[in-house]
Amino acid sequence: MSESRTSSPVNPAPDFAWPREGLSRVPFRLFSDPEIYAREQEKIFRGPVWNFLCLELDVANPGDFKTGNIGDTPIVVTRDENGELHAFVNRCAHKGALVCMKERGNASALTCIYHAWTYGLDGQLQSVAFRNGIKGKGGMPVDFDTGKHRLEAIRVEACCGMVFGTFSEETPDVEEFLGDAVMPFLKRNMNRPLKLLGTHSQVIHNNWKLYAENVRDSYHATLLHTFYTTFKINRLDMDGGILLSDKKWHHISYAKRATLNESAEYSDAKVHSAQFGSDLEGPELLDAWDEFDDGITHSIQTMFPTIAIQYTLNSLAVRYFSPRGVNETELFWMYLGVEDDTPEQTDIRVRQGNLTGAAGLVSLEDGCISEFVQRGTTGSGHHNAFMEMGGTEAASSKNSRATEASIRGFWHGYREIMGFD
């Protein structure tokens, strides 16, 4: 046992060392070790990152509240009488019961059902039941001050239709956190009046970081998801690239469908291929319109640690993945449209909803593939993943997505924040 183990509130997993090859190697232990999971809760989820809390439209009106969680910690987001957003830990200042048990709702105050302590929408304690006792007997001490009790506050910021929260005072504001390289693209997709088209979630039986890798893995996308390639929605022989944020934590992968220049590698690689004729029987599935003039028809943008924004043809969705223990993750899909979409445009987005999600024609494989890694690596904690596609560094790749650069970028951020040198 090292000394730091007792001096730090968190177990620093003292026998952990990153392989000397650097970012191109990832020890499988990181996906199954409960001590590392506990350290992530402290260093990442309670650390200097912005966590996704909810969509702004979930708390559109004064009095609206929405519960969720940051890592393992249950949280509530509210919008107060003045339209101001707040977030706090969903833990009563009395004995720690959940204050909000409903997933969402509208209220003028939040009352804990256990002993009826009541909080304002800003999380401040307002009143305590039987404060002065009953018939002059019992009650709180005379010096009890409601002003000294509140729900534990979380810093909150709304940006691009999403509400983010952080426990750390050190987290720079959202725009700075994301950085100049990737912020404009998030605005392109999300900085519009959005409306919800539908939402569901998916439980995947793997560590959360395997999904963080998966959404950054431009190497797998067109090999595992043959629907993509067969119908030329996304292939590596289209113009496209990988853009890493300044800090490398976040990324954008994009492709331009109109630039397809079919390469022989797809037929040469031992890729199982879908046996469709040249066309779909229901081709309207892929009906799309040019929403932007930059030619980008497919993109996925990540925000460290657990957010991804997809824009496939016209299908815009926020994916948020949340750990549910060391080997389980819940993945939320929030499909969005724009307020002034025509009915035809809404139909197009709704039909394209078939492409992704738990039953996504192109993405459903991701529901099981990370589980296969979780299962495949069980008992092999001291072995490493090997990731040298596109080199060993984490750098933007302007001309090719045949690279694992964005995954190495994730691990770069992870090492930094976890203190794993």
Add this chain to the structure above:
Amino acid sequence: MLLDYCHRLDDEDWDAWPGFFTEDGRYKILTRENFDADLPLGIMYCDGVGMMKDRMLALQTANIFEPHTHCHLLSRPALSGAGSQIEARTNFMVTRTMQNGAMEIFATGKYLDQIDLSSSTPKFRERIVVIESRRIDILLVAPL
């Protein structure tokens, strides 16, 4: 027809599935949460038999998943309407059994159907599958 539909799916007779619908029939799986909130985008959506056939071909040739089987259990249907267009509401439960034998309830909910009786075999003009849970375990590849 309601029973036969389930048996064909349980028996993985995928190519039979689109045949239960009229040419312009609709099939949609929605969570109860989205259905109650009147949100249009569900988990699976086929608008017309063409999209259904594409789904079945994708399931058989494109999509990759761990082998598993489904077993449907149906309640008695409540029928309403008259003439050649009737409506039905039927509760269902579907279990999923993985190749290692692990079995669980995969989905439960209700079928809300618009049935066309005007031709020799009854067909769905619309089948809305409202599932109770918003949370799908692993993935959903076969229609319910």
